Amino acid sequence: MSQAIPRTDSQHGLPAGVPRPRVRRAGIPLTPLAPAEAARELVRLAASGSAADVHLCRAGTLGDADRSPGLQRLLRAAALGIPAGGGPARAARPGGRPVARVYGPDLLLDTVRAGQREGLSHYLLGVEGEADGERLTAELLVRYPGARVAGAEPLPGRGPGSGTWAATVARIRESGARLVWIGGPDTVRQHSAAARLAAVHPAVYVAVGPAFALIQGSAPGGPSRARWQRGLAGLRGHSRFVRATARELYRGRGPYRELAQLLADAEVDLLLDAGADDGAYVAGLRRAGYRGRVVSFEVLPARREHLLRCAAGDPGWSVLPYALGDGYGPGGGQRLDALWDAVTAPGERLFVRLRAPGHEERLLEGAGTHAAECVGLQTRGERTVPLPGYTEAPVRVPGGAVLFRRG
Missing domain, CATH: 3.40.50.150 (Vaccinia Virus protein VP39)
Structure with missing residues (x-):
């Protein structure tokens, strides 16, 4: 009798569901995954009923974590950290083998497509308002008519009291969504929200950066001064990531x-x-x-x-x-x-x-x-x-x- 051959990870030769090798970069454990494998891993986690916080770690994120003990502690404790962007993908490649970078919008779309076979529903957290949520939902359904989008809403406000967060958790629970995508311009809030929500309700929470705006083709442009400031902030984040990575590589010298x-x-x-x-x-x-x-x-x-x-x-x-x-x-x-x-x-x-x-x-x-x-x-x-x-x-x-x- 022929025996079924388990599907394997093309990057590591591991059966699906087996923990992938992790590498530590800038103090954060990362799991190098090819884009298609990353989408399959999210679908597997969601279908299994796991509670997991998943973080796309770009150079700016890793640079910020090097300066923020709270963010570093959060990312170290994450269920899954995926290197995103060219710098982290190159730095985290296992054994020198090339790994294609994971891009937030593509990960969202690939996972929505792959999740149709499992009947998974999605929740969009971090849209700018009701109209923005409707546009993004419509864009996903046009691309994948069989997809299930259970709801969309902004991130809870920063005001005192936990009622807003409790209400958000209640709506996610009632929707039955197994994959919650957390987007928007404030990436630090995304990472914090993913960890916070995974601790109180079993679902897979994915911090995907500005993916919502990029999918809709409405990535923030604005005046040239604002674009210049955003570009400068990106360069600073990449510079901090490079310094943190270099410090980690060379700190092996010395008695401590x-x-x-x-x-x-x-x-x-x-x-x-x-x-x-x-x-x-x-x-x-x-x-x-x-x-x-x-x-x-x-x-x-x-x-x-x-x-x-x-x-x-x-x-x-x-x-x-x-x-x-x-x-x-x-x-x-x-x-x-x-x-x-x-x-x-x-x-x-x-x-x-x-x-x-x-x-x-x-x-x-x-x-x-x-x-x-x-x-x-x-x-x-x-x-x-x-x-x-x-x-x-x-x-x-x-x-x-x-x-x-x-x-």
Whole structure:
């Protein structure tokens, strides 16, 4: 009896549905896909009932993420990041093999066409108004009469309260749409909306940049000054992407490279440097590519003054006049749970560096109920007794042993 041969990905030779290889560029994990394969992957995700946020990552997006820890954290946690545009597509090609770039309007149209066989319905989020939504819906139905467009509306406003978002989620749920396309001029809002909606309602949310306007042939033109400003913004975004990519490629030189890569792999976005001394540790991590926030703790006034001068040019680095510990007895220091709201933000993944050998238990005791939110520790020297709940990373890095929470 003949056996069916599974359909494979022409780029990687993998059966459909098998996770594709990912590469990290400018700190963001990307999945290089050919345009047709990207459309098939979206259809597969939607047909499976998955909740997924999908982000087309152009050079400007990756450049913005290098300057914005919040956007970088969002894109790192995404279900799927697809390199879009020539620069990211070339940078992310696996093994040097060429990969055709994914273009937002083509991805939308290819997915609508492929989704007809599965009976998938689509929702257009981010149109400029009711008339714009009707024009875009009509354009899609003229091209693909069998397509299903369940609704179209603008992105929820920026005003206070979650009612607008809740109403949008309710309409998407009632429409039965499995693919939600998020467009419009503000790409950062698109990425944020995709992640936010995927967390509350199971569907596939795709941030596609200015695809809506381009499909209708109404990409913003405007006066020459406005076009010049948009072109300049695009060049700046590409320049930031090139710098971030070059920094990532060359940060492999230097003693902190393995530690910076460990923090990136663990998606650490907040470093607490307890007993920061002269700041050389943080400076080394910055040179190696760590872009997250840093809070340094130093009780000695002279060293703290030096730290403040080092941190003056780094908006993501702050200095506090405390020692961290359990708060008991001489040298007990300040409890971390008492400072928690002042030094952390919701959702941040925390790593702590300690200069006092054998002080790990006291620090975790001082963290109280927040101790479980500490994903890793670095200790000075080697521990002779294992720290419960943590395992040592098998690498040699400056500053002592690195421990990560199991799981």
